[in-house]
Amino acid sequence: MNQLVGKQVLVTGAGNGIGRDLSVAFAKTGARICVTDINDDAPAETVEIIKTNGGEAISESLDVTDPENVREVRDRLLESFGPLDILINNAGILRAGGFETVSLEDHLEVFEVNALGPMVLTHAFLTDLISRRESYVVNIVDAAAIIGLPKASSYAASKSAMLSLGDCLRAELYDAGHRHVRVLSVCPGIVNTDMFHGAIAPKMTEVLDRRKLAKQVVDSVRRGSVALPKIGGQ
Numbered sequence: 212m213n214q215l216v217g218k219q220v221l222v223t224g225a226g227n228g229i230g231r232d233l234s235v236a237f238a239k240t241g242a243r244i245c246v247t248d249i250n251d252d253a254p255a256e257t258v259e260i261i262k263t264n265g266g267e268a269i270s271e272s273l274d275v276t277d278p279e280n281v282r283e284v285r286d287r288l289l290e291s292f293g294p295l296d297i298l299i300n301n302a303g304i305l306r307a308g309g310f311e312t313v314s315l316e317d318h319l320e321v322f323e324v325n326a327l328g329p330m331v332l333t334h335a336f337l338t339d340l341i342s343r344r345e346s347y348v349v350n351i352v353d354a355a356a357i358i359g360l361p362k363a364s365s366y367a368a369s370k371s372a373m374l375s376l377g378d379c380l381r382a383e384l385y386d387a388g389h390r391h392v393r394v395l396s397v398c399p400g401i402v403n404t405d406m407f408h409g410a411i412a413p414k415m416t417e418v419l420d421r422r423k424l425a426k427q428v429v430d431s432v433r434r435g436s437v438a439l440p441k442i443g444g445q
C-alpha cells in the first residue's frame with residue numbers, strides 16, 4: 212500500500228502509548244485516523260496532537276470487549292468516513308505476577324481485551340476491508356506470543372491467541388482470493404511505554420522506542436513487507 216493519503220485508519224487503545232504514536236505516524240502520511248480508546252478523554256488528546264501537526268483525525272470512545280459499541284462505531288464511521296482501509300488492533304492490558312497470585316478475574320480480563328478484542332474488531336470490519344482495493348489488519352502482538360513470559364502468563368497466552376488468529380485469517384483470505392487484504396502481526400520486545408515501565412530488556416535486546424516502532428509499522432504497511440532487525444551494524 213504505497214500511497215496512504217486519504218486512507219481511513221482505525222486504531223484501538225490509541226489514547227496512550229504505542230497506539231498514540233501509531234495514530235500520529237499514520238496521520239503524518241496523509242491518512243485519516245479514527246482514534247479510539249476505552250478511556251473517554253484520552254483519544255481527544257491524541258486527535259489534538261494530530262491536528263496540531265496538520266493531520267486529520269476524529270475520536271471515538273470504544274471498548275474492544277463490547278461488540279455492540281464496536282458495531283455502533285463501525286456504522287458511524289462508515290457513514291462519515293466511508294469503509295475502513297486499515298484496522299489496527301493495538302489495545303491491550305497486562306496483569307503481571309505469578310500465575311496463582313494474579314486473580315482469576317484479572318487473567319480473564321486480560322484474555323477478554325487482548326485475545327477477544329481483536330476478534331470482535333476484525334469480525335466487525337472485515338467485510339469493509341474486503342470491499343477496498345487494498346487493505347490491512349495490523350495486530351500489535353508481542354514477542355511474548357512466541358517465547359512466553361513468566362509472571363505474565365495470561366498476557367503471553369492471550370498474545371499467542373492473537374498471533375494465531377492473524378495467521379489463520381491471513382491463510383483464509385489468501386485461499387478465498389482476497390489477496391488484497393493483508394494481515395501484519397507486529398511482535399516487539401519491550402517498548403518504552405507505561406505497560407512495562409521499569410522492565411529491563413532481555414539479554415541481546417534493547418528497550419524499543421515507541422516512535423521508532425510506529426514508523427517501522429508505517430514503513431512495513433507501505434512496502435508490504437516487514438522490517439527486519441539489523442544485525443552486526445549492517
Ligand SMILES: NC(=O)c1ccc[n+]([C@@H]2O[C@H](COP(=O)([O-])OP(=O)(O)OC[C@H]3O[C@@H](n4cnc5c(N)ncnc54)[C@H](O)[C@@H]3O)[C@@H](O)[C@H]2O)c1
Pocket residue numbers: 223224225226227228229230247248249250253273274275276301302303304324351352353354398399400401402403404405406407
Ligand atoms: N509496551 C510494551 O513493551 C509492549 C511490547 C509489545 C507489545 N505491546 C502491545 O502494544 C499494545 C499497546 O501497549 P502500550 O505499551 O502502548 O500500553 P498502554 O497501556 O500505554 O496503552 C494501552 C491502551 O489501551 C487502552 N485500553 C485498555 N483496555 C481497553 C479496552 N477494553 N478497549 C479499548 N482500549 C483499551 C488503554 O486505555 C490504553 O490507552 C498492547 O497490545 C501491548 O500488549 C506492548
